[in-house]
Amino acid sequence: EYNYTLDSARASLVRQEDSIIFGLIERARFPFNSPTYNQTYTSIPQFHGTFLEFLVRNTEAIQAKAGRYNNPEENPFFPKDLPPSVVPHYHFPQFLDSAAAKINLNEVVWKTYLDELLPMFVATGDDGNYAQTAATDLSLLQAVSRRIHYGKFVAEVKFRGSPKDYEPLIRSKDRTALMKLLTDVSVEKMVVKRVNKKAMVFGQEVSLDGGVKGGKYKVDPSVVSLLYQKWIIPLTKNVQLEYLLSRSLH
Numbered sequence: 001e002y003n004y005t006l007d008s009a010r011a012s013l014v015r016q017e018d019s020i021i022f023g024l025i026e027r028a029r030f031p032f033n034s035p036t037y038n039q040t041y042t043s044i045p046q047f048h049g050t051f052l053e054f055l056v057r058n059t060e061a062i063q064a065k066a067g068r069y070n071n072p073e074e075n076p077f078f079p080k081d082l083p084p085s086v087v088p089h090y091h092f093p094q095f096l097d098s099a100a101a102k103i104n105l106n107e108v109v110w111k112t113y114l115d116e117l118l119p120m121f122v123a124t125g126d127d128g129n130y131a132q133t134a135a136t137d138l139s140l141l142q143a144v145s146r147r148i149h150y151g152k153f154v155a156e157v158k159f160r161g162s163p164k165d166y167e168p169l170i171r172s173k174d175r176t177a178l179m180k181l182l183t184d185v186s187v188e189k190m191v192v193k194r195v196n197k198k199a200m201v202f203g204q205e206v207s208l209d210g211g212v213k214g215g216k217y218k219v220d221p222s223v224v225s226l227l228y229q230k231w232i233i234p235l236t237k238n239v240q241l242e243y244l245l246s247r248s249l250h
């Protein structure tokens, strides 16, 4: 069995910050491009939904065939009606409880992304690049979703580390106490500080003479920390909580 530890789980979360910040930078290259999210823009035959939904549903279908969702770290946004994988099944280590498969907070991720995150880091305007915009949305959505659902692994590690603390709270469904037990405020503060710093490093204009052009970053570092503080960390904790509450006990 693969050896997940709190250190290795946290190292993965740190690594995933890179994907999220580069995803933000990539999406921020385009203005808001409202037709991407606007039902009335598309008249795609046999499809009812936004342009983004069209791209995501179809991409997920092809990625499902290619085996993406065989990996327990991946959670689709539209799990209903996905085609089965057509490739040989790689046997990923069974680290999580079987209840994990049912935990999917992507509906919340989707809504939060559109209603809260996008308006915070994207400029207003329309340059017609809807397909490119939707593609950057999808890869960012997938990075955020993977990070948040990685909470399942973090929670399992924590549970195995102190089952005597977690079991009674799970039995009594004490959400408040569970939330308190899985929270580490000092780690959260470090995460928020680090993503701010990474946004400065990754988002600077690099020039050959005289290093970095001052002042302007490709995505606002304070917005990146705010996104983490307000949405990404709290959602990761919600995944941990839901996972623990549905975890089987012996």
Ligand SMILES: O=C(O)C(=O)C[C@]1(C(=O)O)C=C[C@@H](O)C=C1
Binding pocket: 010, 013, 154, 182, 183, 184, 185, 187, 188, 191, 232, 233, 234, 236, 237
């Ligand atoms: O590192 C942990 O222990 C986590 O559970 C991850 C995380 C996070 O989302 O970054 C969430 C809850 C903790 O309070 C600290 C950090």
